[in-house]
Amino acid sequence: MGRRARQRRRRGSDPEPHGARHPAWIHYAVNCAAYGCPHLLDTAFTAANTEELLDAGARDYVNNPRGVDVVDDDFIVISSIYDWYTEDFGNxxxxxxxxxxxxxxxxxxxxxxxxxxxxxxxxxxxxxxQQR
Known part of the structure; x- marks a missing residue:
């Protein structure tokens, strides 16, 4: 008979492995190819570049009018992604x-x-x- 491995975790401890990303980052990596989505990448995700691509995707999108558009000092328009998936961004x-x-x-x-x-x-x- 084989041995079963068990992982014991204290109540309230973080179940995510070290280095795991918050669910929000998935929105910068996987999209439906609509213009309102983050930019399409010309680079494949690998174990070596995932963190870098996710961070760059978040920065690029937030700093583009698709993500955040400052209309004037009293009015901004942000992507509906932040409304549809509010719970992924902290609720x-x-x-x-x-x-x-x-x-x-x-x-x-x-x-x-x-x-x-x-x-x-x-x-x-x-x-x-894809931007050229």
Whole structure:
């Protein structure tokens, strides 16, 4: 008879393996190829480049009007992905905003930290093309 391996975990401890990503990052890697999705990549994911590609995808999307579009000082439009999958980004509008700030370039992050205006969600379903 073979031996069974058991993994014991204390209650409340993190079940994710070291280095595992938050569910939000999947939205920057897998998409439906609509223009509103993150950019299509021309690089395959491998064990060696996954972290780098996920981080770059998050930064690229957040800092592009597809992800966050600052219309004016009192109005921004963010991707509907952040509405449809709110629970992947922490389950509240505040945690979505924290995620955006974390990946935003300095000027955008500063703007978002102080933003108190109107927020709207939008998504473009037209066909996405790889940027050249």
């Amino acid at each position: 509240t509008e505040e945690t979505v905003m924290e995620h955006l700030i974390e990946h935003a370039e300095d000027d955008l992050a500063e703007f978002l930290r102080g933003f108190e205006g109107a927020l709207e969600h939008d998504y473009d379903w037209s066909l996405n093309r």
